Amino acid sequence: MNIGQASAASGVSAKMIRYYESIALLPAAGRRDSGYRDYGTEDVHRLSFVRRARDLGFSIPQIRSLLALWTDTDRSNDDVRAIAREHLAEMEDQARKLQEMITILTALVGSCEKGRRSACPIIEELGDHKPAPVARARATRRAA
Amino acid sequence: MNIGQASAASGVSAKMIRYYESIALLPAAGRRDSGYRDYGTEDVHRLSFVRRARDLGFSIPQIRSLLALWTDTDRSNDDVRAIAREHLAEMEDQARKLQEMITILTALVGSCEKGRRSACPIIEELGDHKPAPVARARATRRAA
């Protein structure tokens, strides 16, 4: 089938299919005499695999590993689990950071007085801190 | 002070300071005769503001709004709260999605048999689904 059909069948855009091929995430597709790429059910299978892995947030390098394990019939489940767990750890870390930011911002929003144009910690907090001890000596400036 | 000192004082890299200037997130810095950019404490203040906002995950457009509100003495706290809440909603949405993926992946890892090279749902799941109802009719292919 054509790249467009493979795209529809797998849910991966034609652009991305070509891109994945270009970075060797996927094997170069066969070509017809016309130069058109030609895909079979096996290819669609692989494409779907990639799409689902991306949906789960796996990075391209991780998907590369997963694909190798998938293709390799001698793969060990442990290897697969290891990659998945690695990704899981990353995601959990990301979730922790995100939650932290949510907590801070929620507190800021909560303590920013409604209506009145006065002390809003969102603004104060952002502006008033001096994060790094400045090493400024000669402020020989003429324009501000 | 020089861009390097402003960078050290604010925690924003010199590269980023120039970039922020180029996209007009920051006003163009004054120049000395040499062509060097020149910064004062006010500028460092603004830079720190930007950095902290970035640390909290605000996007550049959002920071642009916050900066305008910060600069504008007639700003209403409500405006600031609105932007913060908008960002908060985005972050919460992101956290939800992330948590969902974590749940799925955790389940998959849990049910992938240890050691034995057999049915590992991480692999099976990824490979066996047909996500999009294929619309292939005329598969006039010659090569598979």
Place this chain on the structure above:
DNA sequence: TGTAATCCTTCCCATCATGGGAGGGTCAAG
């Protein structure tokens, strides 16, 4: 069969925030 519509190809450009580096000018300390 002719023609138009659709599809495919490659190549270039853009995104967003950030960094790296080259080539060349400036400044401060020795």
Place this chain on the structure above:
DNA sequence: CTTGACCCTCCCATGATGGGAAGGATTACA
């Protein structure tokens, strides 16, 4: 005055994705 650190402007790269142009292939329909 030399030297090393700093700054300047450009250009390139990232990662994953999309847009679009120019041109060839295929298909659909009259």
